[in-house]
Amino acid sequence: MKTRIEKDSMGSLEVPENALYGAQTQRAINNFPVSGETMPRPFIEALLLIKDAAAQANQELGCIPAAIANAISDSCQLLSSDPLLMDNFPVDIFQTGSATSSNMNANEVIATLASRALGMKLTLMIT
Numbered sequence: 001m002k003t004r005i006e007k008d009s010m011g012s013l014e015v016p017e018n019a020l021y022g023a024q025t026q027r028a029i030n031n032f033p034v035s036g037e038t039m040p041r042p043f044i045e046a047l048l049l050i051k052d053a054a055a056q057a058n059q060e061l062g063c064i065p066a067a068i069a070n071a072i073s074d075s076c077q078l079l080s081s082d083p084l085l086m087d088n089f090p091v092d093i094f095q096t097g098s099a100t101s102s103n104m105n106a107n108e109v110i111a112t113l114a115s116r117a118l119g120m121k122l123t124l125m126i127t
Contacts, residue, residue, distance in 0.1 A: 001016055002018075003017055004017050006022045006023040006026065007023060013027065020085070020088040020109040020112045021108040021109050021112070022108040024101070024105070025091060025109075028091045028095060028101035028104070028105065032091075032094070032101065033092060034093075034095075035092055035094050038089060038091060038092065040093070044079075044086065044102075047102065048077075048079055048080050048110075049076070052073045052077065055068075055076075056069055056073060067118060068118065071113075071114035072110055074113075074117060075110045075113035076110060078113065079109065089105055089106070089109070091105045
């Protein structure tokens with residue numbers, strides 16, 4: 001499998017070349033291979049709805065530009081509508097108690113798609 005190098009505050013690691021996720025997701029995959037079962041699609045879709053709503057609310061409050069909010073929303077809608085993209089949510093269903101790994105996985109995937117749509121690199125400030 002071909003890989004790329006991703007960096008975060010904890011260092012560098014290899015991530016599958018075509019994955020939409022980054023270092024935080026790869027760390028969760030590496031550190032918590034408990035069951036081999038991923039988060040259920042309805043959970044991921046609900047999380048994407050929350051991320052979409054948060055982007056729109058932050059735009060309405062003047063916290064982020066409309067172009068970024070729209071790119072985030074479009075990315076969330078694309079992810080929800082394309083079952084093939086669910087492969088980008090590989091985090092094990094059993095993880096640390098707060099679901100931080102699932103949240104960061106979604107942030108990385110959304111930021112990647114939104115960044116591509118905008119032709120820029122978005123930082124992971126999505127909450």
